[in-house]
Amino acid sequence: MNDIEWWRNSVVYQVYPKSFNDSNDDGIGDISGITEKLDYLQKFGIDIIWLNPIYKSPQVDNGYDISNYREIDPSFGTMADFQKLLDETHKRHMRLILDLVVNHTSDEHPWFKAAKSSKDDPHHNYYIWKDGDGKKLPNNWGSSFGGSTWEYIDKLGQYYLHLFAKQQPDLNWDNPKVRQEVYDIMRFWLEKGVDGFRMDVISLFSKDPAYPDGPVIQNKAYGSYYKGAANGPKIHDYLQEMNSQVLSHYDIVTVGETPHTSVDEAVKYTDANRHELNMVFHFDHMHLDYDENGKFSTKRFKLSELKEVFTKWQNGMAEHNGWNSLYWSNHDQARPVTRFGADDTKWREQSAKMLGTILHMQQGTPFIFQGEELGMTNAKFNSIDDYSDIETKNIYNDFMNNKKLGLKYTMKSIYLKSRDNARTPMPWSDGVNAGFTKGTPWIKLNPNYQEINVKNTLADSNSTFYYYQKLIKLRHELPIITNGKYVILDKNNEQTYSYLRENDKQILFVTGNFTDKEQTVELPKQVRNKDGKLVISNFEKEFKTTDKVVLPAYGSSVYLYKK
CATH class of the missing domain: 3.90.400.10 (Oligo-1,6-glucosidase; Domain 2)
Structure with missing residues (x-):
């Protein structure tokens, strides 16, 4: 595998269309609203825009239940609106990829x-x-x-x-006619000029024909379907067929969402010699704060376990010709400053920058979810009535009526983990409805939008936006971020996260403090007593000697050394 593929040193920005920008003031974000904000994304410096589903849908699962794959949902606009968005994106030297949702359709299809x-x-x-x-x-x-x-x-x-809602029946991928239908849908969009696909739950396409019972986890009424649905016996045959018949004929990027997939399995999806996908999303770091009730818990992750996950994926993919996707959040996950930064008030911006540093200096293609560049936090709503997500409402009912966990615990777990945390409207200003719409937003705004918004962020030269902008620029300018070997330095330390990136000519030293207390980090032997150039830091005063660096609360620094 060579290093010339354009997606290797690209950065992706994920747009959740329903919540990004509303151009016609009906309270729902739309395609023309995205077009209006392309200059903002170009200024930010990203290379690829990924759109969540914009196809015709009854919206049972916010567009992941598709009733027509070749039509734009009227709430988002028209095909002409989409073509204009695509053309304007390309004019600005950015690319655009779509969500491909073909594990299931809508029951209205x-x-x-x-x-x-x-x-x-x-x-x-x-x-x-x-x-x-x-x-x-x-x-x-x-x-x-x-x-x-x-x-x-x-x-x-x-x-x-239906692995998801009952209105989302699973397609039978064992039927060759289904596969050809899907390939025709893909060609339809690729011929329009889209630059690739993010493929929803792609590891679930091939089911074990025996449909075995799944293990029952404590407190669960049903068993897990992953044993019989994830990474099934024909999944790689299907993806190699897809690659041969469709993907290999276009200059595009593909990323598969692969729940319940190990590094060893992910390598099969992404090894270029196998001709399947370019990269996958794994969920190992997303599961570190689960408890007996699954995702909706109040548990905090352990830093040593986070490092173990990242290190396993960094080294495992590099050793086997694979490629990582890097992300802290998306449309299904909580905001990273609340989830991984611990204090999303006093240390919000500092921890947002630190988290960005630790992720973006790793090998892989970074994905930034809308609002992450503002340091957006989870949204604390007072009532379950303020939430929209089907998963959240089902959890509320389960926790309150079946498990009897009480209102206080239930609402805290929802505050920490609801998918709606990511789906509150993008705050463009401190004005009416945060500048998202003049109508009534389809979901409530994050209550702190008057403080955290694009207008305030762009006016502050020291903001998270400009810090992330610099991280993106560094990836474009420093090949070591793309091709350097990853070396973990402090795997058992529960306060700091430090690692190296190494190639033939240079060493990059990356360090971050995950606490609100000052931490001293010893420089490793590879760079000790050498002159290093400070590449980026989220604090003003540099506390560094030739053998150690002192990090303030949630501080992070990156140094570049010649070999």
């Missing part, structure tokens, strides 16, 4: 409407069905959004599989 009309309909085998009587489920799998993964259709005497 014509394929599924036909599939449930009759067992004899040609589309019936586009989905996964099991015979039954409506009493005994085909297996014990539990849906990601609560309840069983199986929904009974009395007229057919059959269950259909």
